[in-house]
Amino acid sequence: MLDADFFRRWMTATAASVDREAERLTDLDSPIGDADHGSNLQRGFAAVTVTLEKEAPDTPGAVLTLAGRQLISTVGGASGPLYGTLLRRTGKALGDAAEVTDEQFTDALRTGVDAVMALGGAAPGDKTMIDALVPAVDALAESFAAAKSAAEEGAVATTPLQARKGRASYLGERSIGHQDPGATSSALLIAALVEAAGE
Ligand code: ADP
Numbered sequence: 001m002l003d004a005d006f007f008r009r010w011m012t013a014t015a016a017s018v019d020r021e022a023e024r025l026t027d028l029d030s031p032i033g034d035a036d037h038g039s040n041l042q043r044g045f046a047a048v049t050v051t052l053e054k055e056a057p058d059t060p061g062a063v064l065t066l067a068g069r070q071l072i073s074t075v076g077g078a079s080g081p082l083y084g085t086l087l088r089r090t091g092k093a094l095g096d097a098a099e100v101t102d103e104q105f106t107d108a109l110r111t112g113v114d115a116v117m118a119l120g121g122a123a124p125g126d127k128t129m130i131d132a133l134v135p136a137v138d139a140l141a142e143s144f145a146a147a148k149s150a151a152e153e154g155a156v157a158t159t160p161l162q163a164r165k166g167r168a169s170y171l172g173e174r175s176i177g178h179q180d181p182g183a184t185s186s187a188l189l190i191a192a193l194v195e196a197a198g199e
């Protein structure tokens with residue numbers, strides 16, 4: 001069973017990983033964006049960590065909805081509302097249970113990813129975070145480790161794609177040949193699940 005502490009560890013592990021990789025994320029956002037993805041998420045997840053410590057939500061759903069709200073209010077770029085929606089809707093789907101099963105979490109995360117697609121209008125293959133998140137959710141039924149690999153493969157597979165959503169889409173064919181920064185940060189988010197589980 002996954003409790004509030006697990007989800008708190010997921011968020012702090014994501015914050016640490018985004019912090020370590022911030023420069024790389026910003027570098028990826030430089031040829032096909034505006035070079036702010038690393039700093040956007042670094043600021044957002046640092047604020048999430050502080051808020052979770054201060055408000056100490058005590059259910060999985062409350063941890064994720066609070067984290068999502070904090071991202072929406074702290075991150076200015078496209079990724080703030082998108083990641084915020086992902087966590088908020090996942091949290092909402094978890095309800096107010098004190099503990100949830102792996103299967104309930106998988107279903108909730110799928111609801112969250114669907115909400116991101118509805119908000120941003122991106123589908124798989126559009127060269128966005130969706131290209132890491134959808135394969136991750138599909139693999140989550142197997143294990144956290146499988147989800148991590150699937151997300152990393154999904155992020156790498158965005159390189160040959162032409163962007164159809166977000167800032168990178170303005171470049172048309174010139175977006176081809178660069179890995180998508182948001183798919184890369186989504187792979188960090190999913191990889192942090194393995195850390196949170198202590199695997
Ligand atoms: P901005 O583009 O506003 O500078 P960021 O640099 O923080 O925001 O985030 C860019 C990332 O957001 C992209 O790499 C992409 O993965 C993701 N993204 C942008 N628009 C969309 C969208 N409509 N749907 C899903 N993901 C998107």
Ligand code: MG
Nearest residue numbers: 033034036037
């Ligand atoms: Mg950007």
